[in-house]
Amino acid sequence: MIDRRAFLRLAAGAGPASLAAACGWDGGNAVRPLLLDISRFNNWVGEKVLFSKNRLAPQYPIADRTAQLPSYFISPAMPTLQDPKAWRLEVSGLVRQPLSLSIADLQALPRTTYTVKHHCVEGWSAIATWHGVPVSAVAERCGMLPQARYVRFDSFDSGYMNGWDLASAMHPQTILAYGMNDNPLPESHGAPLRLYSPTKLGYKMTKYLVSVTFTAERPGGYWEDQGYPWFGGV
Amino acid sequence: MAAPPVPTTPPPKPSPAPLVKRHHWVVRLTHWMTFVLLAGMIMSGLQIYGAYARFGERGGPYYVNAFEDHAFPTWSRLGGWLAGGLNWHFTLMWPLIAGGFLYLSYLALSGEWRSLLFRPRDIRGAIEMQKYYLRLRKDHPPQGKHNPLQKLAYTCIILLGVLSVLTGFAIYKPTQFSWLTALFGGFQAARYWHFWAVWIFTAFLIVHVILVFVVDPASLRAMISGWYRGRFPSHD
16 A cells, blocks of 8 residues: 555655657647647637637738748649639539639629737748638628538648638638738639638648638548647637 | 833744745645646657758748757657657646646636736736836735736746647647637648747746746645745735
8 A cells, every 4th residue: 555645755756757758849649639629629729719700800000011921732833724814713512503613703892801919829920911701791692501600721732721610710810812911812822712811820721722622520630630629729 | 110121031933924825736736736747748849840940941941940850859859750759649638638637627716726827917016016026126026816917927937828729729630720819820820839839838838947946945845735835925
């Protein structure tokens, strides 16, 4: 039998020792599943407790735009379209009317412009202006069905994709952006169309969009499936 | 006239220090919990820091930072890569916050806060204590459970814990808690203060452990078993 004092001593010694042994370690097969369970709990907290569908991210004056906004993609080279004129955004899934939209079609829908802060999961931030159509306006146009609970965004960047909860996707500041800093969206930032929202971390904002699919099952995501938080809200 | 009687027994030895109950189990539990969890938070935090090892909006200007673009050694990091570090950090934060709440609730409900909280009336005692440490006064000023400088240190470290949690939430949800983030001067400033807390905690830990062994080794036993037999048995 182990007395309480000895146990407390043991616990005091074992804690740091096991942490020290854990350096540079993601938890291994024993702890990683637990960490991912807690991450799912944190998704729930982020979505149901902390996220507000009405709270708008602060906006900044144009003069506050930062000098840099790094460009990220997973393909070996910057993804580009062979024939930009042939590009269409396919809107489908749990909708009454699937759509195939050109940039001109998207620009004919209600337009939103804001200058907001971009938060990267790595810890950097940058301010830029984005121009686009709210995802909620597209959902209205295609007649999203009440069974839809998630939205899946796919790209032509080597299969990069993200799954979103419906409330975040319908947030008034969640847009399909075709413009940045008063210009058409550059290739380095996902031309011709990218997802943007100041309520999410950068990796949730799919670039080089090809399709938007409304689903009942939760889609994964490129980084999310490798261990990054699925909700990714800020 | 008879000479005074010669004492036949030696003078009584000073009685050994009494054994007193010093720390409630809630205090001991949360003390060691915080030590282990904070170590994990700092190590996973250093892993996260490595993903973008500077402060300030992209393109600058950047904040003064001795660790700019610095990669901390592998042994000091937890998580292996950014996602691993984040998942450790966002797991350990819950028991750390819970322990903090438990501890503060205990302090408030038991009245123990009186022997710990530094108040204006402790200023004079803190000066006397500082004089003693600077050898400007010979005798150790009388004290209760903690001397006024200890109260100052413990009060500040609790405030630092609160600040770390608040700056942490300011970084975690800068849009949902935009008012909190703004309070700290924005997202990058909140990251900066959150990082500073690491070094204040680390400095506190080093001084804390040195003082335990140099000044009052009996206090280590008290923080483990709850019982204390040492230099400062009185309680206030």
